[in-house]
Amino acid sequence: MTRIPGHPCGATEPTRPSAAVAAATSALAEAGVGPARTEAELLLAYVLGVSRGALALAAPLTPEQRDRLSDLVERRTRHEPLQHLLGSAAFRYLELAVGPGVFVPRPETELLAGWGIEQARLLGSESEPLVVDLCSGSGAIALSVAEEVPGARVVAVERAASALHWLRRNAADRAAAGDRPIEVVAGDVTDPELLTGYAGRVDVLLCNPPYVPDGTAVPVEVAEHDPAEAVFGGPDGLAVIRPLLDRAARLLRPGGVFGVEHDDTHGSAVPDLLRDDGRFVDVTDHPDLVGRPRFATARRADPAP
Template sequence: MNVLLAEVAQATQRLADAGVPSPRFDAEELAAFVHGVGRGELHRVADADFDARYWEAVARREAREPLQHITGRAFFRYLELYVGAGVFVPRPETESVVGWAIDAVRAMDVAEPLIVDLCTGSGAIALALAQEVPRSRVHAVELDESALVWARKNVEGSRVTLHQGDARTALGELDGQVDLVISNPPYIPLTEWEYVAPEARDHDPQVALFSGEDGLDVIRGLERTAHRLLRPGGVVVVEHADTQGGQVPWIFTEDRGWADAADHPDLNNRPRFATARREVP
């Protein structure tokens, strides 16, 4: 075993002892990042090339700093994104939300679908939709200036139009024209603060995590925004916590102009996102 692989084994144990959920993967990813190779190429790093900065990176992860903050990158579907302090790190479970949205847009008989991503954060959702629905016109809205710094870096050169604004009042010029509204909003109840993983609680922006006593304050506001923006027959897709599956579809009720409200599972078969269609008169 070469020096780097031996150090990775030690780092894996340290991260496991610290409660890191995926210690082996993170130890290897940090080693690959520090040494400028792929994870599958770690065995090719010569003993003389071992970089002691690896242990600095391991110590940061041991303290539960997000892996993505240390490497400065996050992977989401087919994208590699810039991330760091001040922006919510996109999670794998959101990929299934976007997958459903992409299928829904592709099923529409619309040549150039108009899409709005509210609370865009890093821009991950908007960029994935722009990439995988090639003729789409995508607008992304973010209020927080710190998150916008990262979103601007990520959307540069893309077809995504980024707006700074409040998701509850943004894009009035698009009212009644949008085919799909999608959002991964804050949805953690304030009462759950102590149970949130340190990576999120101590490093993700609080504004991207918590939303009132039951976690649904922002989603209630987004319901009105989505109804305002969507054309008749347009679709809204909203991510939520797996414990909120029985609650979110009831926000999109028939008496508020919605049809076909439903909940959907993620890849682990946990309730993860709600969808509804703006009623056609």
């Protein structure tokens, strides 16, 4: 039988992919990892070097493949992120390299990225839009803009050295694939001197900052593997967002737009901060995939006459 965590005996006969998936699914489900079958299929496809859809046609596993799958399943049952095991995370139309030291991009953030892409496309029909992605992490937002708005000039800003490693790697990979290169800047989004050369020139400013209030219970995958500085945003979760609004107001041109992801408890707090600032108009909050408040957008007001 296929060896799974807790069952050290090895298989004496060739293991068919369907049997391997069944055993892996059982082990993952027992550990509370899910969707168990989907993850089992993804892990097996990774081990075999085929697409998930090609598993039904795959040959039986070799002993080496069986052992490798068993190791990956065991690590996943200990809640090591699936993306770390696979070495990549899907985001919109991209596969991004991720691993220890960088926040794994989430599907919810695809909505913010999509909004920013729509805004950049509107501008792209008339000019070369300048798009800035703050707290860029793996580069998910910035590289999606570069992929989907080929005429855009994109700048990605990240502070953490560990995340910068992954950002630069992904940027180099996408440039090698033919995307327009992005500019990577090492910097703190709360620094008043950040990107001063772009002040008043940015068309679209996007940010997925750390915003979870300190002390909030988070899944094991987040608590033990995502960098805390990329997750938690102070006692109320707004420690980065508050100073970020001033940076956004100074970087955006009049009429430029801003989008920022926030905690699902901030559906009123972040829009109120934008309105109270006085330099933003058209403030709107947007829900995520399950209807929770997830990101706020606004437009930089024209200067007073």
